[in-house]
Amino acid sequence: MSRVGAAAVSLLVAVALLAGCVGNQPWEPDPWQGERPDRLTIATGGTSGIYHGYGQELAEVLTERYGIETEVLATGGSVDNLQLLAAGEADVAFSAADAVADAVDGEGDFDVPVEVHALARVYDDFAHLVVPADSDVEELADLRGLRVSVGAPRSGTSLIAGRVLKAAGVPMSDLRVAELGITESVDALRGGSLDAVFWSGGLKTPGLVELSAEVPLRLVPLDVVVDQLRREHGPGYRHGVVPQGVYGVTADVGTLAVPNILVAGPGLPDAVAQGLVATLFDARTEIAAQVPSAALLDRSRAIYTDPAELQPGALRYYRAVKP
Structure with missing residues (x-):
């Protein structure tokens, strides 16, 4: 089955599952069903990125509300996180959908x-190609010969950067x-030891916000490769826009967007998955006060997690809260 066809089937399955929900079922007073864990480990990303901030805020809520000892791992990003899940070294992790697709398919x-x-x-990630405002780089081809960070090994940024560069020839x-x-x-862009930086992350990424207050920045458009990436890798990629004013950019910048998914390994008990999802939504406003991307969490969209199927405990939560 093609990636497009698989996505369509996934969407229909999610709709069918929710259609069978009991509409007025009250939410349970104990989202953990008496199986609240003593400890959890969350794999996130680099300390200046949104994954890490999101994970830290979620961990703080879990500890303060439920007394769950929660470890937040700073990692290389999506691929690293999925490998930690596979090795049993993390209970839950943040990952971009394209990396999840590779993991599911091997x-x-x-x-x-x-x-x-x-x-x-x-929430959705947006691919960034960041250069100093006075850089001569106007398109991907202009990167030839320059010092370019393509992301940490085993990161979602590294995956996207490689695909974007290949699509651009x-x-x-x-x-x-x-x-x-x-x-x-x-740090390297600030110090002048890099000419350009690839980054895939939510808006606004804290490290880039801080840098833009010190160094005028510009984003190079990446929308020219979106259609090719969709043909090659499926509809998980879409056209996106970084709005004027973000990081001080003076006009909207077309780019590539990809969904982010909070995922778990097969060993996570259903009741724990249910409790985690309930906490994620119950604490959304609190988390968003520190991590604005958390405000984008939406029950009507959260179930569309192709290429990974919803964990049964998570599905139980969505069924219970459906109007």
């Missing part, structure tokens, strides 16, 4: 398929490549 950085269950689609070998996470990339 492709790319994954030698064998990984069993991944979705808790919620949380710019081999990695034509660049002076650095494999840095967002924190290190921001």
Whole structure:
């Protein structure tokens, strides 16, 4: 089945499942069903990115409300997180949908398929190609010969950067490549040891917000490769826009967007998955006060987690709260 066909089937299954919900069923007073865990580990990303901030705020809520000891792992990002899930070193993790697709299919950085269950689609990532405002880089081809960070190894940024460059006909070998996470990339761009930085993250990424207050920045448009990536990798990729004013940019910038999913490994008990999803929504306003992307969490969209199927406990939550 094609990736497009699989996405359509996934959407129909989600609708059918929710159609069978009992509309007025009250939500349970104990979302953990008496199985509240003592400890959880959340795999996030670089410390200047949204994954990490989101994970920290969620962990704080879990600890303060329920006494759950929650460890937040700073990681390389999506691929690293999924590998931690597969190894049993994390209970839940943030990942971009394209990396989840590779994990489920056993492709790319994954030698064998990984069993991944979705808790919620949380917000969308936007691909960034960041340069100083006075840079001569206007398009992807202009990167040849320059010092470019393509993201940390095993990160979602690295995955997207490689696909974007390939679609644009710019081999990695034509660049002076650095494999840095967002924190290190921001520091290097600030210090002048990089000419450009690839980053895939939500708006507004804290490290870039801080940098833009010190160094005028510009984003290079990436929308020219979106249609090709959709043909090659499926409808998980879509056209997106970084609005004028974000990071000080003076006009809207067309780019590539991809959903982010909070995922779990096969060992997470259904009751724990249910409790996590309930907490995610119950604390949405509180978390969004520190991580604005959390405000984008929406029950009507959270169930569309293709290519990963909803975890049964998560599905139970969505059925219970459906109007």
